[in-house]
Amino acid sequence: MSVGHRVEYIALEGIPHVEPGDDLAGLIRQALAGMDLKLQRGDILVLAQKVVSKAEGRYVRLADVEPSVRARVLAESVGKDARFLEIVLSESEEVVKTRPNVVIAAHRLGFVMANAGIDQSNIEHRDGEERVLLLPEDPDGSARQLKASLDADGALELGIVINDSFGRPWRNGVVGVALGAAGIPSLLSQIGVADMFGRAMRVTEIAIADEISSAASLLMGQASAGLPVILVRGLKLSGPSSPALALARPKSQDMFR
Amino acid sequence: MSVGHRVEYIALEGIPHVEPGDDLAGLIRQALAGMDLKLQRGDILVLAQKVVSKAEGRYVRLADVEPSVRARVLAESVGKDARFLEIVLSESEEVVKTRPNVVIAAHRLGFVMANAGIDQSNIEHRDGEERVLLLPEDPDGSARQLKASLDADGALELGIVINDSFGRPWRNGVVGVALGAAGIPSLLSQIGVADMFGRAMRVTEIAIADEISSAASLLMGQASAGLPVILVRGLKLSGPSSPALALARPKSQDMFR
16 A cells, blocks of 8 residues: 555543643653653644643632733623633733633634633643643743753654644634644745746745644643643644744734734 | 544545546545555544535636626725625525635635635636635535445445635634534534532533544545545534534524624
8 A cells, every 4th residue: 555645643542631840741641651662753742722831830710810900891891700800800911802601812822712721621620720820931841942852962853743623713613733843844845836927936824833732732631621631743844943932923914913 | 452442533535636526435435445445434524615615626727707796896995806706605595704805704604614615725726717615515515425326325424524724813823613513423423411509500502523523624634635524433423413504503592692
């Protein structure tokens, strides 16, 4: 049988519930061993943002939050908990758009998303306390750390992606997108053909890390009960590595802010 | 070795250059046979929009276009060919945003995209004539037809997706998205957990067809020299089928129009 160009996505089984301080690299090694899998050169691991945030202990207890006047005013206008919005605002650089029950904000990392990416769901109420889960402090840094743990000498050319699910303007439904990455070209410039008017060579930038995030998201299922780590094997990527931050369009270049 | 949850993407080799009137189902059957592959139950085929449009002969010669006053005015303001913009306008319901060299429009199908999805690149200049390639007339219908050809009695439960690459607000780079689909839940409602404030059960809608489109796009490469048909095997999807049109958010529900 002709082999052709094939890419395989494998959901790792046996990743336990992640607690603050857990060693994700160790949990991944154990899961791989349990499935008789060894990392191969060029493999990519996609991790759900939630497990990275949990391992990093990025919880905030609502009871500890004193909402500012700004958060209280916003809470009145959109009908959300003022303490929750205080956390959203403190994680954000800009509120992009609001509607009843919806706050779209630009996270300080540069990503525009609902509630600045702060999870309201799938968060356990520890000892009856409501708490929310922030994004990792530095998702690209988290990805680099994981790569350093799992591919210390770089021989595997391992790629790491940290994904999340975002809604989008114009289209229904959420899709997986990348918040952090290491060892892959998150944004790949591809020089195209001359355009039909011969004006210039067109350069298309492909959001590789977002496409990988979407593909992996299809196997993750619901994040609470789901499979939070996906192994991607066989994807041939060329081009210099770039962080997921390269995917965040600066406001000055954004037609829609 | 534990099998686990695995999904495989296989680029079909040997799909020739597609001409108007070509039988895509026949070309796919030949390519599969040449790779010793047989379609299996639950397989999904992802086709690049360009090959579907080409098979459907969706070319328009620029020389045949007489630009309207509206197209001429728009051409002045954005610096594009007035004949090209006449075609864009005639395919669109609404111009959403313009900037120099950029026209974002809502295609009559409901999808918002640059140039209403009309390809300016990778179009051969037949006999020295400039021509552009429109989207398929009815991409969901094209997908249903292909499914009917390749899975006449429905026994394979074959899925078909027609994908394209779109830019997006807020994030750099293009990603694969779905224009047409058949036999899969393009938009899947997933009932989530009760939200942290206990107000209501959250329903998350997942843009499954867009995620599949992005995943396949990673294997397609540049559309001109690339691999325009990808076989997806092992993806377990449950839920009622819905067309790609379900992904187009109506203007009345769009915060960003």
